[in-house]
Amino acid sequence: MRALNSHLVLIDLHTSWHSANQIPTSTSTLTYLKNSSNFISALSSSFRRTRRARPGIVSSSRSAAPEIRRPSDRFFPGNGSPSISPNSASTSRSSELELFLELLPPRMRRELFQHEEIGELIEVVMDLGRQPLARFPSGDWVISEQPVKHEDLKHAISKVGDFSDDNRSGINNSLHRISAIRNRKMQIIGLTCRVGRAVSGSAGIIHDLVEGGGSILLIGPPGVGKTTLIRETARMLADEHRKRVVIVDTSNEIGGDGDVPHAGIGRARRMQVPNVHMQHNVMIEAVENHMPQTIIIDEIGTELEALAASTIAQRGVQLVGTAHGMAIDSIIKNPSLQILVGGIESVTLGDEEARKRKVQKTILERKGPPTFTCAVEMISKTECRVHHRLDATVDAILAGKSPLFEIRHMDADDNDSLKLTLLPEKSHIEESNMNDGKDVSSDIESDEEEVGHPPSWSKKQSTSIYVKKRSSPVCVYTSKILDADLLQVATVMGIEDEIDVTDDIGTADAILASSSEMKQNPWIRGMAKFHQLPVFVIKSNTMAQMVKAVRMIFEMESFSSVSKQPFNNLFDIEIEDDAPKRKPSLEEIDALEEVRLAIEYIVIPGGEPVELLPRRSEIIARQLELVESYQLAAENSGTELNPRLQILPQRLSKKNLPKSPKSHSSFRKEADSTRLHH
Ligand SMILES: Nc1ncnc2c1ncn2[C@@H]1O[C@H](COP(=O)(O)OP(=O)(O)OP(=O)(O)O)[C@@H](O)[C@H]1O
Numbered sequence: 172m173r174a175l176n177s178h179l180v181l182i183d184l185h186t187s188w189h190s191a192n193q194i195p196t197s198t199s200t201l202t203y204l205k206n207s208s209n210f211i212s213a214l215s216s217s218f219r220r221t222r223r224a225r226p227g228i229v230s231s232s233r234s235a236a237p238e239i240r241r242p243s244d245r246f247f248p249g250n251g252s253p254s255i256s257p258n259s260a261s262t263s264r265s266s267e268l269e270l271f272l273e274l275l276p277p278r279m280r281r282e283l284f285q286h287e288e289i290g291e292l293i294e295v296v297m298d299l300g301r302q303p304l305a306r307f308p309s310g311d312w313v314i315s316e317q318p319v320k321h322e323d324l325k326h327a328i329s330k331v332g333d334f335s336d337d338n339r340s341g342i343n344n345s346l347h348r349i350s351a352i353r354n355r356k357m358q359i360i361g362l363t364c365r366v367g368r369a370v371s372g373s374a375g376i377i378h379d380l381v382e383g384g385g386s387i388l389l390i391g392p393p394g395v396g397k398t399t400l401i402r403e404t405a406r407m408l409a410d411e412h413r414k415r416v417v418i419v420d421t422s423n424e425i426g427g428d429g430d431v432p433h434a435g436i437g438r439a440r441r442m443q444v445p446n447v448h449m450q451h452n453v454m455i456e457a458v459e460n461h462m463p464q465t466i467i468i469d470e471i472g473t474e475l476e477a478l479a480a481s482t483i484a485q486r487g488v489q490l491v492g493t494a495h496g497m498a499i500d501s502i503i504k505n506p507s508l509q510i511l512v513g514g515i516e517s518v519t520l521g522d523e524e525a526r527k528r529k530v531q532k533t534i535l536e537r538k539g540p541p542t543f544t545c546a547v548e549m550i551s552k553t554e555c556r557v558h559h560r561l562d563a564t565v566d567a568i569l570a571g572k573s574p575l576f577e578i579r580h581m582d583a584d585d586n587d588s589l590k591l592t593l594l595p596e597k598s599h600i601e602e603s604n605m606n607d608g609k610d611v612s613s614d615i616e617s618d619e620e621e622v623g624h625p626p627s628w629s630k631k632q633s634t635s636i637y638v639k640k641r642s643s644p645v646c647v648y649t650s651k652i653l654d655a656d657l658l659q660v661a662t663v664m665g666i667e668d669e670i671d672v673t674d675d676i677g678t679a680d681a682i683l684a685s686s687s688e689m690k691q692n693p694w695i696r697g698m699a700k701f702h703q704l705p706v707f708v709i710k711s712n713t714m715a716q717m718v719k720a721v722r723m724i725f726e727m728e729s730f731s732s733v734s735k736q737p738f739n740n741l742f743d744i745e746i747e748d749d750a751p752k753r754k755p756s757l758e759e760i761d762a763l764e765e766v767r768l769a770i771e772y773i774v775i776p777g778g779e780p781v782e783l784l785p786r787r788s789e790i791i792a793r794q795l796e797l798v799e800s801y802q803l804a805a806e807n808s809g810t811e812l813n814p815r816l817q818i819l820p821q822r823l824s825k826k827n828l829p830k831s832p833k834s835h836s837s838f839r840k841e842a843d844s845t846r847l848h849h
Pocket residue numbers: 255292293294365366367368370373391392393394395396397398399400495552
């Protein structure tokens with residue numbers, strides 16, 4: 172009976188294709204097709220031939236294919252997901268699609284084959300007594316006017332393996348997922364049949380994160396392509412990076428049904444999970460027994476699984492996992508999964524602390540380090556938001572600030588083409604639009620007077636300055652530099668009210684980063700470019716370097732307002748070392764180290780003066796230069812023949828330069844003249 176149906180179907184299809192596409196079909200082909208096992212492959216290859224013969228049909232609008240029965244009258248509104256190019260469909264993929272279509276009774280199969288997007292089919296939904304639906308990237312489509320019958324469901328069930336306790340099953344040697352809906356008597360009355368595919372290159376969008384070795388959390392709504400992405404990630408790590416990868420495959424969705432995993436996971440090993448409640452046990456077992464370097468886990472959904480994930484991360488194993496949700500916010504709000512982002516606790520601040528931080532008394536804080544290094548929010552199959560530092564993102568969200576993220580697009584037709592785009596958030600655009608020149612200039616003229624340093628570097632690079640309205644403190648976003656150190660330097664320089672540290676890059680005026688951080692995280696440069704911020708790079712986290720950086724930030728501010736220059740072509744500003752141009756003598760090194768220790772351990776933290784050892788006058792001149800680079804004052808506390816320097820806990824500025832003849836420039840002259848006498 173099935174053969175007869177097939178035969179009839181073929182005649183019907185053949186007639187329509189033949190008239191439209193002039194593809195001849197011979198009698199021998201017809202005889203061959205009477206055999207039902209050949210039916211689907213012949214249909215699909217004919218279909219492929221037809222599509223190749225008229226490529227315009229594939230990606231153009233439906234009206235371009237008049238010979239195909241129009242689905243438009245049965246078309247449901249689209250789900251908004253982008254259309255994925257069918258060009259990427261491989262031969263093995265189409266044979267897997269054949270396996271999938273065997274689930275359907277012939278009448279549905281025939282109808283479905285007429286759909287021009289068959290190569291992109293996502294799901295088939297069969298609910299008893301209702302019209303069967305096919306889901307495509309462009310929307311839902313009614314496969315047949317005839318409602319689904321018991322026999323149709325039985326037919327489909329007969330083609331799949333046993334359903335596990337999560338009501339999921341699969342088809343041997345394929346990646347398809349069949350999920351059942353049962354009535355109260357536990358009989359199956361509905362099926363959601365998802366087409367699974369190995370999409371080569373789909374993990375390109377996060378390849379740098381994968382290679383970086385950090386743990387990655389993928390977040391996205393159902394059907395956005397998380398499983399497909401981690402399957403390809405597993406393959407990439409195992410085959411291309413030769414890592415020992417173990418997949419904990421709870422519903423056999425990553426590695427497919429059957430004991431031999433699907434080729435889509437490459438050399439990665441797969442552990443099956445007897446029932447969903449044992450997922451966390453298998454996760455731990457994977458680490459304890461199989462020495463993995465990477466563990467791949469789909470759908471972390473319970474507290475136990477989240478705990479197991481955190482245990483794995485603590486053991487130094489790279490973890491790539493997925494969780495349902497629209498964004499990181501949904502994980503933070505989910506008490507079972509909170510541990511993945513480090514756990515959340517509420518803290519009650521003292522009155523003074525709350526006033527200082529300008530927050531309410533009870534605030535939310537992250538309890539500890541997150542399980543994952545970074546997080547990827549999947550917006551669609553080809554677009555995602557990357558949070559390079561999950562800890563910083565969580566902190567920003569808890570503080571009510573916008574987190575720092577990067578938006579990435581991948582060309583759907585070309586998996587190798589990855590575009591990294593930093594899209595502005597609305598508030599940021601508004602903020603930068605507000606900064607027009609007039610308001611800025613008057614404010615900064617007075618600032619310049621206050622700071623009083625020549626805008627040396629900015630003159631050379633005048634077009635690259637980000638002008639901001641400066642009635643508020645200069646906000647500095649720091650990367651791998653302690654906020655407390657920067658604030659301490661600002662206090663010493665007497666500008667503690669004029670500088671602020673922010674962890675919201677959208678509100679920053681400049682970025683201050685260490686050069687090692689810049690090397691490790693090149694995305695900072697991208698962020699800076701996007702927000703049009705200058706990056707001040709210090710080679711070492713010494714206070715002297717920080718003082719220089721702060722001074723340059725203020726020079727930038729003052730100059731930018733005076734010049735009213737627009738900002739573009741931003742660049743890194745390297746803070747030069749205080750290292751002398753010539754090789755210093757041991758005595759000089761010793762003398763300068765004495766200064767550094769005195770300033771950083773006594774003068775700045777303790778606010779006390781320090782008298783240094785007597786030195787030769789040219790050495791003292793070098794010491795004085797170093798003291799001044801910290802913006803501190805000093806005087807000669809020795810005698811003319813036996814000079815020694817005393818570092819004062821006083822800020823060096825135009826206003827409070829010591830008038831004493833033995834200090835600063837006068838002292839330098841003295842030192843110089845002493846040197847001349849030598
Ligand atoms: N890059 C891609 N190209 C083409 N098809 C894709 C791609 N990514 C996913 N798909 C298809 O989209 C459908 C959903 O994908 P997938 O199962 O990976 O989503 P998911 O986010 O894991 O869903 P769920 O959360 O429900 O498990 C599948 O049919 C899959 O074959």
